[in-house]
Amino acid sequence: MRAVRMTAPGVLEQVEVPTPTAGPGEVLLRVGAVGACHSDLHILDAPAGLFPTPITLGHEIAGTVDGVGAGVAGWSPGDRAAVYGIIGCGHCRACLRGLENQCRVVPVGGIGLSRDGGLAEHVVVPASRLLHVGDMDLTQAAPLTDAGLTPYHAVELARERLRPGTTCVVIGIGGLGHMAVQILTATTAVRIVAVDTSVAALDLASRLGAHEVVQAGPDTVEKLRATLGPPPDGADVVLDFVGAQPTLDTARQVIATGGQVLLVGLAGGTLPVRPVADEPPPLPLETSVQVPFWGTRAELQEVIALARGGQLHADVQTFPLEQAPEAYEALRRGDIHGRAVIVP
Ligand code: NAD
Ligand code: ZN
Ligand code: ZN
Known part of the structure; x- marks a missing residue:
């Protein structure tokens, strides 16, 4: 073969x-x-x-x-x-x-x-x-097993904070991120703010239910703070599907006090929990950081159910x-x- x-x-x-x-x-x-x-x-x-x-x-x-x-x-x-x-x-x-x-x-x-x-x-x-x-069409079924399952599991981990009216920033609207936007839309009542360098990815995010989109660049933090509010306000949850230094720096500077950062992307950046001297600024108090990995078989069954029910594509x-x-x-x-x- x-x-x-x-x-x-x-x-x-x-x-x-x-x-x-x-x-x-x-x-x-x-x-x-x-x-x-x-x-x-x-x-x-x-x-x-x-x-x-x-x-x-x-x-x-x-x-x-x-x-x-x-x-x-x-x-x-x-x-x-x-x-x-x-x-x-x-x-x-x-x-x-x-x-x-x-x-x-x-x-x-x-x-x-x-x-x-x-x-x-x-x-x-x-x-x-x-x-x-x-x-189910197998070209639809295959992406559920990782691009669907991994964000579903991350959302499950953050479920406690994803209350109606809270804000979730989703960074990286690629294979995983575009499924994350739909999973948030289908299973929560949060405000979704999508971030990507690519305009096409942001257009996709808007079509799939993101309430606001921000094009990533040198001023990502300023643009996000303008929509989320300055610290200690900010994002209740950040889902980072890139994990590069610029996206982790963004996550650290826009997460609300008591928020939760879920680092899914594996692009090799680091997220300091405590600052070295005064640079970079520390994570806000009570912030949680998690490093999710893929998901469970039970969660995959739930992802398949979402897709078969027409809520995930x-x-x-x-x-x-x-x-x-x-x-x-x-x-x-x-x-x-x-x-x-x-x-x-
Ligand atoms: P992808 O290439 O399909 O999507 C990445 C998206 O991020 C793209 O839309 C790209 O434009 C955007 N992007 C890149 N750099 C950016 C930046 N600086 N700021 C904003 N947006 C940026 O990738 P994918 O298949 O969705 O995977 C995403 C990441 O998640 C990868 O690092 C992958 O290895 C990792 N991953 C982790 C797990 C896990 O269990 N932790 C599982 C699967 C994938
Ligand atoms: Zn994978
Ligand atoms: Zn084991």
Whole structure:
């Protein structure tokens, strides 16, 4: 079969590999769609040794069951499924509570992270990773598993502060951020302020329910303070889907006293909790900072329910498998709006 693999650090190429077979407890899926996540770019850019090579990337997968291994119950050929990407150890305190995204065995296993993923015609996954999606379009189902699940989990973590009338600043309206705006719209009554460098991303945010948009630049903090009010007022919650130094500096300077910053993006910035000397200013008192990771299987089921109910819709740009490297280059340039989805 055809697969797009990271054959060496930083090298993504299409190769021919044997079609895998499902072992005990596993399912062979025919991949229907796989989302191109910005994390794949971080994986490609990571130093040698952090991720195994060669590996088929792609951790945002939906497909159709093609074969089942020994001992698998509840799944038959033809069933359509979304794939929960984390493979926790199953035994630690977190896994036992269903919080595989907090598994104590690190690094936690993942499809397309520690074993072959979905950028291929077929992928083998543990049957326990599958959730039914019914007759949903698979190019819609795939983005739910990460671009939908990760912001949904972050919103769940902030739920206590996301009261009617509060304000949530969403930074980075890409694959994850455009789903975050819809999740906030569907599940809260907060005022949503979207921030992005790209005008096209801000247009998408407005169409999806953001109440205000701010184009990021040298004056982001001033523009946000003008709409949120100066400190100690500000954003009750900041969801940062970039995580670069400029966005973390923005988050720190616009969060309200007692607010909550959720740092989802992995762009490598730092967020000082206490200032070194007087620069930068400290986080306001009572501020919480969290570093969410992906989500739980139960939350993915809720995300699928939101989508099946018509309240969550990925804005997708599709590419055939052979154009996956071009899709990632476009993502790197900032030329993808919503989610790039590869259809093998
Ligand atoms: P994306 O490329 O689709 O979207 C990023 C968006 O941020 C784009 O719209 C871009 O224009 C905007 N942006 C870039 N720099 C900006 C800046 N300085 N100010 C404002 N906006 C800016 O990426 P994605 O797939 O949505 O992923 C977002 C981040 O989240 C990545 O770092 C990814 O690795 C990370 N991620 C984390 C988790 C987790 O569990 N913590 C899960 C998935 C993805
Ligand atoms: Zn991802
Ligand atoms: Zn565990």
